[in-house]
Amino acid sequence: MTVLAQQIKSLRKAKNMSQDDLAERLYISRQAISKWETGEATPDLEKLIVLADIFEVSLDVLILGKEEDLEDSSVSEPQALEQPKTFWEFLAEFWWIIFPVLGAVIWFIRSLVEILN
Structure with a gap:
């Protein structure tokens, strides 16, 4: 069958x-x-x-004979709102951003010091 x-x-x-x-x-x-x-x-x-x-x-x-997935259907339950990240969660995920930002700040300060001297 x-x-x-x-x-x-x-x-x-x-x-x-x-x-x-x-x-x-x-x-x-x-x-x-x-x-x-x-x-x-x-x-x-x-x-x-x-x-x-x-x-x-x-x-x-x-x-x-497939089972219907409720998640895949076009009529699904509204997704739960995502909670905003804390500072530490953000830092843990995007720690690599610190280096280019820190480099840009140091470059700006050195340029400003040279102009003032």
């Missing part, structure tokens, strides 16, 4: 639908649903799209 066949059967049962109920919604025979669920046949793309709509899942879930 293929992943698709297992998914069709499990999703149908999760919706408390019989093969007849699903067949009516797709305008096909109950035997076609039975063949899909046993892996003897595969629905065409149009039927897969309608199945995904009926079961309220993505095509990835229907065809591949």
